Amino acid sequence: MQRFTRAQRYVHRSLAIIMFILIATAAALYIPDISAVVGNRDLVKTIHSYAGFILPIPLVLALFSLAFRRDAQELNRFHPRDWAWLKRQQYSVEPGVTYPTREYGKFNAGQKLNGAFTVGAIIVMFVTGLVMFFSSLFTDDIRTGATFVHDWLALAVVIVVTGHTYKAFADTQARKGMRTGNVSYVWAESHYPEWVLAVAQPEVHPADKDQRDDQNKSESNKDPAQ
Numbered sequence: 001m002q003r004f005t006r007a008q009r010y011v012h013r014s015l016a017i018i019m020f021i022l023i024a025t026a027a028a029l030y031i032p033d034i035s036a037v038v039g040n041r042d043l044v045k046t047i048h049s050y051a052g053f054i055l056p057i058p059l060v061l062a063l064f065s066l067a068f069r070r071d072a073q074e075l076n077r078f079h080p081r082d083w084a085w086l087k088r089q090q091y092s093v094e095p096g097v098t099y100p101t102r103e104y105g106k107f108n109a110g111q112k113l114n115g116a117f118t119v120g121a122i123i124v125m126f127v128t129g130l131v132m133f134f135s136s137l138f139t140d141d142i143r144t145g146a147t148f149v150h151d152w153l154a155l156a157v158v159i160v161v162t163g164h165t166y167k168a169f170a171d172t173q174a175r176k177g178m179r180t181g182n183v184s185y186v187w188a189e190s191h192y193p194e195w196v197l198a199v200a201q202p203e204v205h206p207a208d209k210d211q212r213d214d215q216n217k218s219e220s221n222k223d224p225a226q
Contacts, residue, residue: 001183001184001185002181003177003178003181003182003183003188004181005067005068005181006181007062007064007065007067007068008067008068008071009178009181010058011058011059011061011062011065012178014057014058015055015058015059015118018051018054018058019055019157021047021048022051022052023157023161025044025045025047025051026154028041028044029041029045029048030151049129049133052126052133053129055122055125055126056122056123056126059119059122072115074105074106074107075107075111075115076112076116078109078112082108082109082112083109085109085110086109105192105195106192106195106198114164121156124149124153125150125154125157127146128146128147128149132150173187
């Protein structure tokens with residue numbers, strides 16, 4: 001089954017490569033032991049700066065992909081089942097019908113949070129990086145604040161990227177899906193059965209169906225007199 005298109009895979013690879021360059025050069029700039037080994041601080045700083053400038057470009061180009069926009073739309077939707085997934089609970093829409101915590105749509109709650117953090121981090125790192133690069137245009141307070149946010153958010157990015165990489169290496173099918181675009185039907189059916197249903201019946205999108213169910217449930221609970 002096709003899980004990701006070529007455009008989606010290229011965006012992911014581009015971001016991964018640029019992020020690796022940024023983390024490596026940042027380590028060479030801020031960790032004395034690595035700085036001593038690498039040397040040529042000015043060159044490292046230049047590479048880091050220009051890598052930061054091009055970091056948002058893959059995401060901007062990805063907006064021309066319909067498949068990417070569709071996935072971004074689903075990643076941006078957080079529903080009761082996603083909260084249940086985070087709490088490792090069963091979620092029921094109808095009496096007697098429960099849904100396993102990991103079986104919802106194309107992405108689980110953890111992947112949605114990771115996507116939100118990644119996009120948010122890219123925006124904040126880009127803006128604070130601009131302030132640091134064009135430091136002469138800003139006051140000392142703004143430069144100090146931007147540097148503080150940039151440095152600590154960089155640490156958070158390293159932690160999240162490490163966790164993301166660890167989870168990827170723990171699932172060969174997930175890596176295959178991002179590398180080749182395809183996953184086995186058995187894996188898809190086991191982990192994301194509602195996504196398999198959406199592929200088989202495109203008009204029934206899991207996120208749309210869940211949103212419609214929540215809306216109908218809300219309307220049914222309204223006071224008829226209102």
